[in-house]
Amino acid sequence: MLSDIEISRQSPRLHIDELTRRLAIPSHLLNPHGHYKGKLSLALLKEPPKKHGKLVLVSAITPTPLGEGKTVTTLGLSMGLNHIGQASIATIRQPSLGPVFGVKGGAAGGGHAQVVPMEEMNLHLTGDFHALAAAHNLAAAALDARLFHEQRLGAGFTASTGLTRLDIDAANILWPRTLDMNDRALRHLTIGQGGPADGVERQDRFVITAASELMAILALASDLKDLRARIGRIQLALDLHGNPVTAEQLEVAGAMTVLLKDALQPTLMQTTEQTPVLVHTGPFANIAHGNSSVIADRMALALTDYVVTEAGFGSDMGLEKFFNIKHRQSGITPSCVVLVATVRGLKANSGLLDIRPGQPLPASLGEEDLPTLHQGCANLAWHIQNARRYGVPVVVAINRFPSDSQAELTLLADEAMRAGACGTAISSAFTQGGAGASELARAVVEACERPSAIKLLYPDAMGLGAKLATLVECGYGGRGVILSDKAKRQLAALSKAGWDHLPVCVAKTPLSLSHDPALKGVPTDFEVPIEEVRLCAGAGFVYALAGPIMTMPGLGSLPAYRHIDINDDGEIVGLS
Numbered sequence: 001m002l003s004d005i006e007i008s009r010q011s012p013r014l015h016i017d018e019l020t021r022r023l024a025i026p027s028h029l030l031n032p033h034g035h036y037k038g039k040l041s042l043a044l045l046k047e048p049p050k051k052h053g054k055l056v057l058v059s060a061i062t063p064t065p066l067g068e069g070k071t072v073t074t075l076g077l078s079m080g081l082n083h084i085g086q087a088s089i090a091t092i093r094q095p096s097l098g099p100v101f102g103v104k105g106g107a108a109g110g111g112h113a114q115v116v117p118m119e120e121m122n123l124h125l126t127g128d129f130h131a132l133a134a135a136h137n138l139a140a141a142a143l144d145a146r147l148f149h150e151q152r153l154g155a156g157f158t159a160s161t162g163l164t165r166l167d168i169d170a171a172n173i174l175w176p177r178t179l180d181m182n183d184r185a186l187r188h189l190t191i192g193q194g195g196p197a198d199g200v201e202r203q204d205r206f207v208i209t210a211a212s213e214l215m216a217i218l219a220l221a222s223d224l225k226d227l228r229a230r231i232g233r234i235q236l237a238l239d240l241h242g243n244p245v246t247a248e249q250l251e252v253a254g255a256m257t258v259l260l261k262d263a264l265q266p267t268l269m270q271t272t273e274q275t276p277v278l279v280h281t282g283p284f285a286n287i288a289h290g291n292s293s294v295i296a297d298r299m300a301l302a303l304t305d306y307v308v309t310e311a312g313f314g315s316d317m318g319l320e321k322f323f324n325i326k327h328r329q330s331g332i333t334p335s336c337v338v339l340v341a342t343v344r345g346l347k348a349n350s351g352l353l354d355i356r357p358g359q360p361l362p363a364s365l366g367e368e369d370l371p372t373l374h375q376g377c378a379n380l381a382w383h384i385q386n387a388r389r390y391g392v393p394v395v396v397a398i399n400r401f402p403s404d405s406q407a408e409l410t411l412l413a414d415e416a417m418r419a420g421a422c423g424t425a426i427s428s429a430f431t432q433g434g435a436g437a438s439e440l441a442r443a444v445v446e447a448c449e450r451p452s453a454i455k456l457l458y459p460d461a462m463g464l465g466a467k468l469a470t471l472v473e474c475g476y477g478g479r480g481v482i483l484s485d486k487a488k489r490q491l492a493a494l495s496k497a498g499w500d501h502l503p504v505c506v507a508k509t510p511l512s513l514s515h516d517p518a519l520k521g522v523p524t525d526f527e528v529p530i531e532e533v534r535l536c537a538g539a540g541f542v543y544a545l546a547g548p549i550m551t552m553p554g555l556g557s558l559p560a561y562r563h564i565d566i567n568d569d570g571e572i573v574g575l576s
Contacts, residue, residue, distance in 0.1 A: 005572070013035075013036050014270060015035055016037060019268065024303075033126045039266070053302070055297065057309060057310075058073060059315040061315075061380050068341070068345045069110075069342065071109045071110075073429060075092070078275050079271055079434030080437030081445070083273075083437070086445060090275065114272055115271060127262075127263075131260055132259075133178050135259040137177055137178060142250055142252040147200050151200060166239060177204065180210070182559075188205055206552050207552050211551040213539050218264065218281050220289075231260075234247040235535060247538075266295060278299060284312060285318035286508065289326060290312030294329070298330075312510075317510050338444060339387060342404075351521045374415070377416075377419075379522055380416060384419040389457075393447040396416040425440035425442070464494060464502070464504060467503070476528065478526045478527060478528055480527050484531050502541050504542050508549060530544050531548070
């Protein structure tokens with residue numbers, strides 16, 4: 001089979017003008033970026049909807065290092081719906097350069113179910129991540145500049161500048177800096193070391209751009225006015241009296257919004273079969289809310305019959321956050337959930353195999369092994385029940401690999417139906433494109449006609465500590481939380497300040513239903529340690545760190561960038 005990048009280059013493409021014409025989008029609402037991608041104006045949201053589409057939310061079993069093909073299935077399903085005559089658009093997140101150069105070498109699908117052009121999709125796209133990093137770091141620079149000048153001018157600051165002192169506490173700076181690259185050396189650092197002219201010396205840190213609160217805000221904002229208001233509410237630091245210092249008080253919120261004006265517009269692209277795709281924002285699901293933007297979903301729902309969107313990692317991660325954060329804030333409601341499962345992924349989730357990075361894979365992953373698969377299907381059953389907990393029908397997409405035996409595929413399908421799925425279908429979108437996902441598409445159309453009634457895990461009125469406990473007990477299957485002394489103090493302060501009404505966004509490992517990646521399958525008797533709790537006032541949630549979660553990844557010993565290069569003809573090689 002051809003490599004991903006070879007398939008991308010050989011796929012027929014529509015010029016971006018033709019793609020927008022097919023969607024009946026007026027030309028003045030498109031800002032082309034080259035031949036095959038373009039920004040869609042927010043004015044599109046103000047026009048009467050041409051359609052009232054149904055949203056299909058794609059999630060998965062607990063991820064494994066083997067990869068389950070969730071994005072392949074998301075794109076393949078959208079292509080499959082078009083293949084059977086049901087107009088569809090996919091809405092997905094933009095790949096971060098961190099994983100592209102650090103782990104994957106390419107993202108956003110693969111094989112015959114990917115976004116094209118692949119090079120443009122994976123490298124910079126329309127510059128949204130760079131704009132977001134600039135806006136984020138502008139706030140950081142403004143904060144340190146204000147701290148420096150207030151200390152330099154002392155009691156004469158107000159007389160000299162006409163500004164009210166903010167009295168920023170250098171020991172309580174809440175806003176880190178950001179970079180869209182894996183760089184562990186930036187997790188902890190000291191800035192302002194050069195001398196009095198080089199700023200106030202203090203401890204600082206970087207987070208990867210996908211973990212920035214600004215990324216979460218961009219994904220949850222409903223329009224430009226909402227974006228501006230959310231940015232104004234960001235709490236950048238505390239003052240010497242313990243009061244929050246916001247971006248509005250620092251008078252930087254307007255400039256940050258200006259930098260994000262174009263980034264708020266989704267980017268229109270296409271798959272290998274010219275199925276439209278809206279690419280927008282990129283919050284990770286292990287350290288953020290892990291879903292495509294509210295704006296992209298709303299645009300797509302007004303343009304087509306079916307919108308297929310992807311929630312990051314397993315149903316305990318992105319799907320949970322879709323319902324309890326994104327749905328809660330936007331009202332966007334899925335008609336159906338698709339859970340992606342693979343034979344080898346469920347074998348890996350059995351807990352019976354020794355799978356380690358850099359080590360040869362166990363032979364049974366490529367051979368028929370019904371007992372191990374049966375053990376692993378407990379993880380599938382848990383995710384089916386978890387998705388059904390939110391009140392929507394569930395279809396299991398079996399992402400087929402060449403090594404899967406018919407007996408294994410039959411066992412997986414039987415176990416899925418026994419666990420409560422309303423349908424199952426094999427997807428071969430990677431090798432066959434939309435035709436390979438047509439069976440799945442028909443199952444999804446049928447499921448979307450079933451009744452549903454959204455149920456959330458907790459009400460707004462519940463206290464933050466109780467919300468965390470409920471999430472662990474109902475959302476992960478554990479028996480509660482263990483709060484550090486620091487987390488207890490932070491929760492008490494947030495409750496006193498009136499933030500109990502917000503939902504919680506837990507940052508934890510995606511490799512287990514628990515906080516411990518070594519606990520495979522369906523662990524039950526575990527408590528989740530909450531080390532720290534942070535307020536994301538602009539994003540509208542409280543962010544909790546479950547264990548030693550890194551918000552700035554590091555490069556491995558064999559990073560993907562080693563294989564990425566450019567040839568004499570200017571073509572990128574090694575990306576797939």
